[in-house]
Amino acid sequence: MYDRETRFPMEPTLNHARIEYTEKGVMHMASRRCTILAISPSSAILGIVTQFTIPEQFCLDIPEARISKVGCVVTRINTNDTIQVRFLRLVTEREMNRIFVYSDHPAHRDRVLDLRSW
Structure with missing residues (x-):
């Protein structure tokens, strides 16, 4: 399914995020911190310690940007402590x-939030 979708270009960013997933069926909810290194409307590259078990599906929260519960599927686990994920829905332009406004990346330093679009 994911190989037939269009690929959007990745844009580098540095945002703090959190992944949430269930362990042991539905008995225990766990969360781990990660860093978004690059993002596009359909996928992202996350920096997270990969020596622990990473679930196949999880929810991604970006608390600084107030974006919660974006469903993700792991497509690739790299050896340099990064994983590549695909979103279950496209992230909107807004x-x-x-x-990008809340990013720590130098390329997004001049971005401002347009309050009229809220």
Whole structure:
């Protein structure tokens, strides 16, 4: 399914995020911190310690940009502590702008949030 979707260009960013997933069936909810290194409307590259078990599906929260519960599927686990994920829905342009406003990446230093679009 994911190989037939269009690929959007990745844009580098540095945002703090959190993944949430269930362990042991539905008995225990766990969360781990990660960093979004690059993002596009359909996928992202996350920096997270990969020596622990990473679930196949999880929810991604970006608390700085106030974006919660974006469903993700792991497509690739790299050896340099990064994983590549695909979103279950496309991230809107408005959400992408909010992510870039709160990014620590030098390329997004001059981005501002347009309050009229809220």
